[in-house]
Structure formats: C-alpha cells, structure tokens
Amino acid sequence: MSTSNPGSNRVQFTRTAAGLVDADLSVALVYAEISGQFFGPVEARHPDRVVNVGIREQLLVNVGAGMALTGLRPIVHTFGSFLVERAFEQVKLGFGHQGVGGVLVGSGGSFDVAEGGRTHQTPGDVALLDTLPGVSIHAPSTPQEVDAVLRRTVAGAGLHYVRVVEQVNTRSFPEARGRLHVVRRGSGATVIALGPVLDAALAATEGLDVTVLYSSTVRPFDGRGLRAVLGTPEVVLVEPWLAGTSSRVVAEALHDVPHRLLALGVGREELRRYGSPEDHVRAHGLDAAGLRRSLDGFLGAAT
Amino acid sequence: MSEIKRLMSLMTGDEKHSAAATSTLDVIQVLYERVLDVSPQRAGDAHRDRFLLSKGHGPMAYYAILCAQGFFPEDWLTGWASWDSPLGRHPDRNLVPGVEIASGSLGHGLPLAVGTALGLRAQGIGSRVVVLVGDAELDEGSNHEALELASALELDALTVVVVDNRSSSYAVPGRIEQRFAVEGWHAVTVDGRDHDVLEKALSHREVGRPNAVVAVVEEKK
Numbered sequence: 441m442s443t444s445n446p447g448s449n450r451v452q453f454t455r456t457a458a459g460l461v462d463a464d465l466s467v468a469l470v471y472a473e474i475s476g477q478f479f480g481p482v483e484a485r486h487p488d489r490v491v492n493v494g495i496r497e498q499l500l501v502n503v504g505a506g507m508a509l510t511g512l513r514p515i516v517h518t519f520g521s522f523l524v525e526r527a528f529e530q531v532k533l534g535f536g537h538q539g540v541g542g543v544l545v546g547s548g549g550s551f552d553v554a555e556g557g558r559t560h561q562t563p564g565d566v567a568l569l570d571t572l573p574g575v576s577i578h579a580p581s582t583p584q585e586v587d588a589v590l591r592r593t594v595a596g597a598g599l600h601y602v603r604v605v606e607q608v609n610t611r612s613f614p615e616a617r618g619r620l621h622v623v624r625r626g627s628g629a630t631v632i633a634l635g636p637v638l639d640a641a642l643a644a645t646e647g648l649d650v651t652v653l654y655s656s657t658v659r660p661f662d663g664r665g666l667r668a669v670l671g672t673p674e675v676v677l678v679e680p681w682l683a684g685t686s687s688r689v690v691a692e693a694l695h696d697v698p699h700r701l702l703a704l705g706v707g708r709e710e711l712r713r714y715g716s717p718e719d720h721v722r723a724h725g726l727d728a729a730g731l732r733r734s735l736d737g738f739l740g741a742a743t
Numbered sequence: 744m745s746e747i748k749r750l751m752s753l754m755t756g757d758e759k760h761s762a763a764a765t766s767t768l769d770v771i772q773v774l775y776e777r778v779l780d781v782s783p784q785r786a787g788d789a790h791r792d793r794f795l796l797s798k799g800h801g802p803m804a805y806y807a808i809l810c811a812q813g814f815f816p817e818d819w820l821t822g823w824a825s826w827d828s829p830l831g832r833h834p835d836r837n838l839v840p841g842v843e844i845a846s847g848s849l850g851h852g853l854p855l856a857v858g859t860a861l862g863l864r865a866q867g868i869g870s871r872v873v874v875l876v877g878d879a880e881l882d883e884g885s886n887h888e889a890l891e892l893a894s895a896l897e898l899d900a901l902t903v904v905v906v907d908n909r910s911s912s913y914a915v916p917g918r919i920e921q922r923f924a925v926e927g928w929h930a931v932t933v934d935g936r937d938h939d940v941l942e943k944a945l946s947h948r949e950v951g952r953p954n955a956v957v958a959v960v961e962e963k964k
Binding site (some may be wrong): 498 | 759789818835837843844845850851854855856857858859860861862863868884888889891895896919
C-alpha cells in the first residue's frame with residue numbers, strides 16, 4: 441500500500457519505458473510528438489530504437505507493427521484518442537491481422553484533458569479495442585501499477601493496450617496475473633471496480649454489506665474470480681470509460697447464474713463541457729456520491 | 744513467363760487476366776527472379792530481403808510467382824479462395840509461406856515497410872525492404888505520412904515500387920515521381936513491362952535516400 445502522487449502516472453510511464461529501452465535491445469519506442477518532452481534523453485541514447493514519427497498517427501501504429509514484424513517489441517504511444525480511435529484500422533490490421541504483438545500506451549483517457557474537450561477524450565477506447573480478439577487491456581491506477589504492467593507486458597507477448605490516465609487510486613495492488621483482488625468482503629452485492637475508480641467505489645460502499653473487487657486488468661476479465669466470491673446475485677460494474685463496456689464479459693462469466701447487473705461508467709452522450717477531470721467524473725456519476733445514489737437505487741430495488 | 748501464365752491460369756481458368764492481376768506481374772517476377780535475396784529455404788532468416796505486397800487485391804500474379812519460387816505446392820492454386828484454401832482474394836501472411844504481410848485494405852503496406860526498415864536497421868541488419876503499392880492506393884493519406892518519414896530518417900534500405908496503371912482518380916502523369924522526389928527520395932519512372940529496365944531501377948540503392956520506382960504498365964482506357 442502506498443500513496444500516489446497525482447499527475448505522475450504518465451511521467452512514470454515515460455520513465456519506465458525509457459528504462460526498458462535502455463535495458464533491452466529488443467525493445468523499441470515509437471511516438472508521435474506527444475510526450476516528446478519526456479523522451480529526449482532516451483531518444484538521444486538510442487536513436488535507432490526510439491522513433492518520433494511526427495504528427496502521423498496512422499503511420500505511428502504501422503511503424504510499430506513493422507518493427508514487430510522484424511522481431512522487436514514495440515511500445516507505441518500517443519493520446520488514446522489518436523492511437524486507438526483515429527488509427528483503429530492500423531491497430532486491427534497492422535497488429536491484429538498480421539498476428540504480431542506490441543504494447544500500445546494511450547494517455548489522456550476519458551477525462552485527463554477535460555479542458556481540451558471531446559477531441560482529446562476517449563471514453564470509447566476500451567469498447568473499441570474490445571472488438572479485437574486477443575487484445576489485453578490494462579488500466580493501471582497508480583505509478584507503481586503503471587510501472588509493473590509496462591514491465592510485464594513489454595517482457596511478454598501478444599498485443600496489449602495500457603491506458604495511462606492521471607486519475608489515481610490511493611492504493612496500489614501487486615500484479616496478480618489479471619485476477620480480481622478482493623478489497624472488501626461482504627455478504628450482499630458484488631461491486632467490481634476496474635481501473636482508477638476504486639477509491640470512489642470504496643467510499644460509496646461505506647457501511648454497505650457488499651463485496652468490492654478491483655482489477656487494473658480489464659481484458660481478459662477474471663470471470664472465475666467473480667464467480668468465486670459472488671454472494672447475492674447483484675453485480676455492480678464501475679468503469680471510467682463507456683458504461684456497459686464490460687457488461688458482456690460479466691454476462692459471459694455469469695451465463696448460468698440468474699443475476700442483475702448495474703453497469704456504471706461514462707455516459708454515451710457528449711457533454712460539450714470543459715472544466716476539470718473531477719467535474720466530468722461527477723457529471724457521469726462516478727464520484728462517491730453519484731455511485732452511492734446509483735447503488736442505493738439498484739440495491740433498494742432488490743428488497 | 745509462359746510458366747507463370749500457366750500457373751496463373753490455374754486460378755483464373757483462362758489465359759486472359761484482369762488488369763489487377765497482371766499489372767503487378769512483371770514487377771514481382773523481376774523482384775523474385777533477379778533482385779531480392781529471398782527463397783523458401785531462407786523464409787525464417789532475419790537477414791532475408793523483404794517484399795511487402797501492399798496492393799493485396801488481385802494477388803494471382805503474386806501467388807503464381809511464389810509458387811514458381813517453391814514457397815508452396817502448385818496444387819494450392821486450384822481452388823484458391825475456397826474454404827479449404829490458404830490462398831485468399833487477399834493474401835494472409837499467417838496462411839501463406841513467403842508472404843510477409845497480410846494485405847488488402849489499402850494504405851498499410853508502405854507504413855509497415857517503414858517500420859520494417861526501421862526494425863532491421865535498429866538490429867544492424869542490412870537487408871532490403873521492397874513494398875509494392877498501386878497508383879490509386881497511393882492516394883491513401885497514410886502513405887504520405889510514410890513517404891515523408893522514410894526520407895527524413897534516410898531509410899535507404901527501402902524501395903517503393905508504384906505500379907501505375909492509371910487507375911487513380913485525378914491522376915496527373917508524372918506527378919507520382921515528383922511527389923517522391925520533392926520529399927527527397929531517389930525517384931524514377933520506368934516502363935513497367937521491361938524486365939531489364941525494371942531490374943536496374945529496382946536494384947538501385949543510394950546512401951541516405953529511399954528509392955521509388957514508378958512502373959507504368961498501361962494507359963488509362
């Protein structure tokens with residue numbers, strides 16, 4: 441357990457990535473201007489393996505895939521909106537269809553660039569990537585988790601998306617091979633917090649007899665872990681990207697268990713608001729008070 | 744050439760072929776027979792040359808030449824694009840020996856080739872990367888991202904061959920070569936049916952500059 445320094449997840453990513461490039465000749469880093477302020481020194485040390493492609497996101501993804509075709513392990517980075525949404529066909533074909541792996545690291549997420557508006561926000565990234573077979577999706581919630589997941593995915597195989605955002609949880613959880621952590625055990629409903637929504641979920645469930653699960657691994661989803669702790673057949677899903685993104689995997693995990701599911705997350709409507717990340721969290725009902733209201737409504741309906 | 748035609752006829756069923764199938768024939772044949780250092784025995788060798796067929800539609804000429812080179816048996820050609828065949832209307836690197844990229848959707852091959860050239864350079868491998876794109880395919884913006892970066896990073900192991908059958912809307916004769924030249928590539932336009940001329944253009948390498956060959960195969964009808 442450790443306290444996180446808000447705002448440092450992205451810095452931690454760049455620090456860990458640079459260290460991996462330094463330590464392993466097979467690791468490459470490709471980026472598109474974004475985060476260049478952090479990559480200067482490592483780029484100077486390894487100009488052949490650290491490549492800034494300029495503001496060219498389609499190229500960014502396929503350059504990473506081309507490097508993977510030669511046996512390198514690429515880390516491919518820009519804002520998630522450009523990495524996943526603008527260049528989705530490149531992700532689908534360059535990595536997925538070619539059958540090569542790499543580690544895509546998107547920053548910004550749903551709310552980081554709140555003042556920047558919709559163009560720089562990507563609440564749909566997880567749902568979109570979830571259409572690709574075999575892609576692993578990670579939402580580390582502290583610098584320690586960012587560091588650990590990056591090390592593991594770069595050393596591993598396959599295609600990974602690491603969603604680095606500045607919203608943090610207070611506690612870091614160790615790598616558990618994607619298994620759900622049981623943070624609080626109760627005899628009632630099960631609340632699943634995916635990514636940096638655990639603090640709010642814990643605050644919202646204060647005094648309620650519920651189980652709270654957490655994972656920074658979004659895909660693959662630990663359906664067995666959910667089944668193992670399921671008490672009453674109420675499940676509440678909390679995720680800081682499009683609401684319902686993980687409903688599919690919960691439904692699959694509980695396909696033979698009669699259950700009710702409340703899926704909380706970012707609403708589908710474009711708010712056309714600026715403000716702060718906290719404003720957006722609140723607007724989508726993902727702060728503690730908003731979650732509590734939703735929980736009370738859902739659980740109240742059960743009695 | 745008659746052998747390649749015979750192999751192609753196993754797929755098309757006759758001796759007449761669509762433009763998409765034959766426009767690439769001479770270029771690919773020259774590459775495999777005279778230019779590239781690649782063979783079935785070296786398919787897994789990191790130091791092999793790479794040929795990336797970006798223009799994945801109409802791959803009959805490609806399949807025929809890979810077959811003639813011994814990458815897969817002739818009986819694969821009959822029944823191509825059927826349920827049991829590894830040979831589809833677009834080639835898949837995971838199904839066909841010798842195929843370096845799975846292609847079909849336009850605008851991916853050149854960006855992948857840039858990444859491949861960068862990956863080889865980072866590993867100190869001097870092999871060549873040749874990517875074939877169509878003239879209309881070059882309209883895709885992703886290619887322009889790639890051709891700018893390739894020259895900026897001095898990817899002299901990279902050759903792009905643009906098979907120009909004048910299929911692009913808004914085409915202006917000569918502009919493809921100019922487009923590469925203005926970005927700092929070595930660029931030539933040649934007769935895409937003349938094997939000796941193609942061999943010379945495709946074999947060309949220049950220190951610090953990627954190589955572009957515009958192979959004109961026919962006039963727009």
